[in-house]
Amino acid sequence: MSKLGQVVEAVEKYNKFVLDQVRRARTDEPFGRDLLGRWNDIKAKIPITRAPTGLPLPRLALPEIDEPGEIARYLFGEGLPGEFPFLNGAYREMYLEPIREVESFEKNGESKEKKTGKKIPQVEEPTRLFSGLMLAEDTNERFHYLTRHQRTHRLSTAFDGPTLYGIDSDADGVFGKIGEGGVAIDTVEDMMRLYDGFDLGSPNFSASMTISGPAPIIMAMYIAAAKRRFGPKVVPRLRGTIQADIFKEVQAQNETIFPIEPSLRFLTDMVEFTTREMPRWYPISISGYHIGEAGSTPVQQAAYTLSNGFAYAEMFVTRGIPVDQFGPRLSFFLDCGLDVEYIALARVSRRIWAIGMRDVFGAGPKAQLYKLHTQTSGRSLIAAEFKNNLTRTAAELMLAYMNATNSCHSNSADEPFTTPSEEWIRLAAHGQAILLEESGIFKHTMNMLSGSPGMKAVERAVEAAILDEFREIERIGGVLAAVEERYQRSQIQNAAHKYEQQIYDGTRPIIALNKYRNGSDDIPEVKLARTPRKKQQLQVDRLAKFKKKNADKAKRALDKLAAIVERGENCFPALLEAVEVCSLGQITGRLQDVVGRFRPMV
Amino acid sequence: MPAPIRVLTAVPICDGHDSAINTINLEFIRHGVEVVYLGYHRSVGDIVRAAIQEDVRAIGISSYNGGHSEFFGAVVDLLRKKGADDIKVFGGGGGTITHDDAAMMKRKGVDEIFFAGTSLEEMVEFVHQHYGKARRKRARPKSPDQELAHKLTDIEDRAANLTALSARVSKAGSTRTDPAAVRTKSPRAARVIGFTGPGGAGKTTLIDELVLRFLNKNRQSRLAILSHDPSVVGRGALLGDRATMINSQNDRVFMRSMATRGQAGGLSPATHDCLALLARSGFDYVIIETVGTGQEAMPFQKNGIVDLTVLVMNPDYGSRLQLQKIVMLDLADVVVVNKSDLQRARTAHTEIEQRLEQNRRDQQLIDTVAKRHRDPGVDRLFDLILGGRDGALQRQSGSDRPRTSQRDVPTKKRRKR
Numbered sequence A: 001m002s003k004l005g006q007v008v009e010a011v012e013k014y015n016k017f018v019l020d021q022v023r024r025a026r027t028d029e030p031f032g033r034d035l036l037g038r039w040n041d042i043k044a045k046i047p048i049t050r051a052p053t054g055l056p057l058p059r060l061a062l063p064e065i066d067e068p069g070e071i072a073r074y075l076f077g078e079g080l081p082g083e084f085p086f087l088n089g090a091y092r093e094m095y096l097e098p099i100r101e102v103e104s105f106e107k108n109g110e111s112k113e114k115k116t117g118k119k120i121p122q123v124e125e126p127t128r129l130f131s132g133l134m135l136a137e138d139t140n141e142r143f144h145y146l147t148r149h150q151r152t153h154r155l156s157t158a159f160d161g162p163t164l165y166g167i168d169s170d171a172d173g174v175f176g177k178i179g180e181g182g183v184a185i186d187t188v189e190d191m192m193r194l195y196d197g198f199d200l201g202s203p204n205f206s207a208s209m210t211i212s213g214p215a216p217i218i219m220a221m222y223i224a225a226a227k228r229r230f231g232p233k234v235v236p237r238l239r240g241t242i243q244a245d246i247f248k249e250v251q252a253q254n255e256t257i258f259p260i261e262p263s264l265r266f267l268t269d270m271v272e273f274t275t276r277e278m279p280r281w282y283p284i285s286i287s288g289y290h291i292g293e294a295g296s297t298p299v300q301q302a303a304y305t306l307s308n309g310f311a312y313a314e315m316f317v318t319r320g321i322p323v324d325q326f327g328p329r330l331s332f333f334l335d336c337g338l339d340v341e342y343i344a345l346a347r348v349s350r351r352i353w354a355i356g357m358r359d360v361f362g363a364g365p366k367a368q369l370y371k372l373h374t375q376t377s378g379r380s381l382i383a384a385e386f387k388n389n390l391t392r393t394a395a396e397l398m399l400a401y402m403n404a405t406n407s408c409h410s411n412s413a414d415e416p417f418t419t420p421s422e423e424w425i426r427l428a429a430h431g432q433a434i435l436l437e438e439s440g441i442f443k444h445t446m447n448m449l450s451g452s453p454g455m456k457a458v459e460r461a462v463e464a465a466i467l468d469e470f471r472e473i474e475r476i477g478g479v480l481a482a483v484e485e486r487y488q489r490s491q492i493q494n495a496a497h498k499y500e501q502q503i504y505d506g507t508r509p510i511i512a513l514n515k516y517r518n519g520s521d522d523i524p525e526v527k528l529a530r531t532p533r534k535k536q537q538l539q540v541d542r543l544a545k546f547k548k549k550n551a552d553k554a555k556r557a558l559d560k561l562a563a564i565v566e567r568g569e570n571c572f573p574a575l576l577e578a579v580e581v582c583s584l585g586q587i588t589g590r591l592q593d594v595v596g597r598f599r600p601m602v
Numbered sequence B: 001m002p003a004p005i006r007v008l009t010a011v012p013i014c015d016g017h018d019s020a021i022n023t024i025n026l027e028f029i030r031h032g033v034e035v036v037y038l039g040y041h042r043s044v045g046d047i048v049r050a051a052i053q054e055d056v057r058a059i060g061i062s063s064y065n066g067g068h069s070e071f072f073g074a075v076v077d078l079l080r081k082k083g084a085d086d087i088k089v090f091g092g093g094g095g096t097i098t099h100d101d102a103a104m105m106k107r108k109g110v111d112e113i114f115f116a117g118t119s120l121e122e123m124v125e126f127v128h129q130h131y132g133k134a135r136r137k138r139a140r141p142k143s144p145d146q147e148l149a150h151k152l153t154d155i156e157d158r159a160a161n162l163t164a165l166s167a168r169v170s171k172a173g174s175t176r177t178d179p180a181a182v183r184t185k186s187p188r189a190a191r192v193i194g195f196t197g198p199g200g201a202g203k204t205t206l207i208d209e210l211v212l213r214f215l216n217k218n219r220q221s222r223l224a225i226l227s228h229d230p231s232v233v234g235r236g237a238l239l240g241d242r243a244t245m246i247n248s249q250n251d252r253v254f255m256r257s258m259a260t261r262g263q264a265g266g267l268s269p270a271t272h273d274c275l276a277l278l279a280r281s282g283f284d285y286v287i288i289e290t291v292g293t294g295q296e297a298m299p300f301q302k303n304g305i306v307d308l309t310v311l312v313m314n315p316d317y318g319s320r321l322q323l324q325k326i327v328m329l330d331l332a333d334v335v336v337v338n339k340s341d342l343q344r345a346r347t348a349h350t351e352i353e354q355r356l357e358q359n360r361r362d363q364q365l366i367d368t369v370a371k372r373h374r375d376p377g378v379d380r381l382f383d384l385i386l387g388g389r390d391g392a393l394q395r396q397s398g399s400d401r402p403r404t405s406q407r408d409v410p411t412k413k414r415r416k417r
């Protein structure tokens, strides 16, 4: 049985444990009394806050129960926010505004947890600024513009097509793609330009890089660039995230460049390095977003993301990285659309992850957390009467917060057309602020909307369906075998096909597309951010210069890298050396000589 | 019944947005269209080469990552340059292609752009309407590959008509056209190697790995691949081998994908004649892959054109008893146990070896891991069947046919490292 099979058993066992506790609370009187006491204790310690209107409210809302069985069901089955199994939230206070007025507050030994719980800074717009365009210096300028009023600088980097596919700007047939849809990065020198002027070692800086196939090479470039600017001491202080999720690339996003096994091996090499040398780095963002956007059902999205996560954990453990070392450095990324499952999809995911990590992998509390970034669904945004997309995104944001996501990205209404323009980006970001800061929905009370009977019904149905998916994957032979058999791919494709059919046969109403359509399709002013040919040529020229300058050294570095890969050693240190003198494409090419190219799946 | 419409679909280079095209492929297939799918992240050159070799009616491109005007334009231009502008271009890209873009692309020669929100039905209807009628007289081909492609289309079309006819006349009648009618007078004859075996055994992967070795070893020679996918009469098919055969998308490889169009046994009614033509079209080798076959299948038996047959087995065939029923184990010249990375592979090897001993024939048994880069088993298979002069099975069978040019085959083995 693979670890995934064990996770199924662990969740079933845990659910049975909860039922046992419920029964025991009802039959074993001292136990019941004990629980009741604990419950009253918890309630008594909840601070009271006041809404601006003066209305007093508890900072944590709990179900109105006083029967030991129900208390057991709640405490063990769901957990308080920030407590195992984390159904209601990874942290205690999430989006709550700082305490303004406290009526009863006992010191309860949880103050430390409270501090870490405040993940969302309240003084700044709670957004991640995904951006990348043209050449490194252009993106750099944009980064500076976007962060000009911000105390903390969280940059999220989008790369152009050639970079995502690990090829150089001078490769055959890609000239027109240079700097399109993201920034062009070929060399460590580009990487230096990209984050120029930012203090990479500062605790207020973090860089996120949305790239997976060539992630280890790009990661090495980032480290090398940081070292060139700040010296070797900066490495342990680097903060940020690199996506590096190979499974979801094969399943949904299609940017795998090496065969699956070597891809996973290079990833593990990188994770081994970063967990040891860069304790503040998130070396992988386990992503369901792309699975969802490729057209999966919400349950498929959650199930594949979780199972991919468990497969990574198994891989890292096999490599000998301690679970409590890499566990806290894993993060998750989910899509949030309008289907009913999204009412509880992330909640259920968080619970399954915690149980699996604790009971199958023996992980400690920090490695049990399903730390989640959510993005609203891009695919749900359509061209017809596109301003409706504002409403769709707002509804999705609401769902995302009901799931207590740790951070969020809201898509712009002009998503179907082009790289979003400033106007719509602003509105999208303000949507988040309106919900979290302006409205009283999330800022006064934790659990404000958790636990409705409907939500509970969805939770039960979704959990059962996810476990069914796990069983199917286990039956095929585990995640890797299922990926190789293109199980997830074909499931996603079928779901996507069905979705489109449902739109056109009317079972799925899409407002202004197949229902209430008035015919007049207004289109936003699409300002195409095309990269000028001159800039594209500049990138090619720079690359040529770099290659010429380093020709001899590059050959030696590549030979060394190849030899290390042949020997099966961790190649990350050699990558760190190679990026000093080799381009991304040179490294990819040489690695492909050794391990082969990815054979795409239909 | 007219032959099904054949179109090629693809996603441009540096673009992995394949969700739309996957859905559209499925929908086309459901409505009788044969779709040669080239996959995502594909260059203009790859797309045009494939379209010409497959001689499709049209190319459907799905582009999301920008630069569509240039990309569609470049495809149209290259088709024109190659004298293949009877292959039409259409496509879509959701909201990323604006109405203004579309107008400009149409001026460049693109037939149609489908905007976000178009129903799948409309697209299917468009294809039937615009690409469903028989082509009028065709312009003279500009290249040998194009000529060959046109002839293969003629053979397939004729076979389709005959199938329809014979279906009406007698249910069991032969559907074969007269091969002599299309044979060219090329003096050279290629060595024809037939690959067969159960579904998913790794035939396609193995062939593509062999092609990689072939291309690395020889600098000029060419080979052809005839690949098959199953389909039912009057229905469409997904011909997806090109998407996975990355090494075979090369100017020195002529590849043609065929649907079986209702014929049982792993090949199409037109296979025999297409093969005969390919064998005389100046290739060193012609490789043919059947669809995944059952135990009783013997796809190459009556053909007589295939010089060497390779049976690719999957170690997971079940019990030893199953082996007794596999007819091809008696007939194949080479038996490959692929996926020998799997647990059962050793057992499989032993059991198959014992089974082959019953035949008292000189059959070769080779273990491979086709999915592994530079697999030594695949190297051995290559040396055995495609390795040129020193290939052990080179002179054995089919020696009545004039040998193909081996001048450019170096005797010393150059193995890719």
Ligand code: B12
Pocket: A158, A159, A160, A181, A182, A210, A252, A253, A254, A255, A289, A290, A293, A294, A378, A379, A380, A381, A382, A414, A415, A416, A417, A418, A419, A420, A500, B009, B014, B015, B016, B017, B018, B019, B020, B021, B023, B024, B060, B061, B062, B063, B064, B065, B066, B090, B091, B092, B093, B094, B095, B096, B114, B115, B116, B117, B118, B119, B120, B123
């Ligand atoms: C789904 C999606 C993804 C998924 C793709 C999954 C997959 N395997 O396909 C994921 C999340 C992985 C993804 C990733 C990226 N994406 Co994206 N993605 C989208 C999204 C949300 C929907 C596209 C879609 O598939 N729609 C569903 C289809 C069925 O409907 P449709 O688009 O309306 O198309 C209709 C017609 O046009 C027609 N049609 C389409 N193609 C064809 C072809 C033929 C032959 C025919 C007949 C008809 C036809 O059929 C459809 C049905 O009516 C769009 C935004 C949007 N809302 O449209 C962005 C979008 C296309 N992505 C974009 C970008 C930038 C990216 C990334 C580069 C981001 C990055 N830097 O990392 C990556 C690159 C991925 C890659 N490998 O190339 C941009 C492109 C910007 C531009 N061109 O200026 C967009 C517009 C979003 C945005 N505004 O930024 N993406």
Ligand SMILES: Nc1nc2c(ncn2[C@@H]2O[C@H](COP(=O)(O)OP(=O)(O)OP(=O)(O)O)[C@@H](O)[C@H]2O)c(=O)[nH]1
Pocket: A484, A485, A486, B198, B199, B200, B201, B202, B203, B204, B205, B206, B290, B291, B292, B293, B338, B339, B340, B341, B342, B368, B369, B370, B371, B372
């Ligand atoms: N484990 C393993 N899997 C392999 C090997 N070779 C191929 N595969 C996988 O087997 C699956 C089928 O491979 P194909 O090459 O398409 O097989 P095929 O025989 O051509 O399949 P059909 O044409 O559909 O009958 C793919 O997922 C391959 O990745 C191998 O050596 N080992």
Ligand SMILES: [Mg+2]
Pocket: B203, B204, B205, B241, B289
């Ligand atoms: Mg095949």
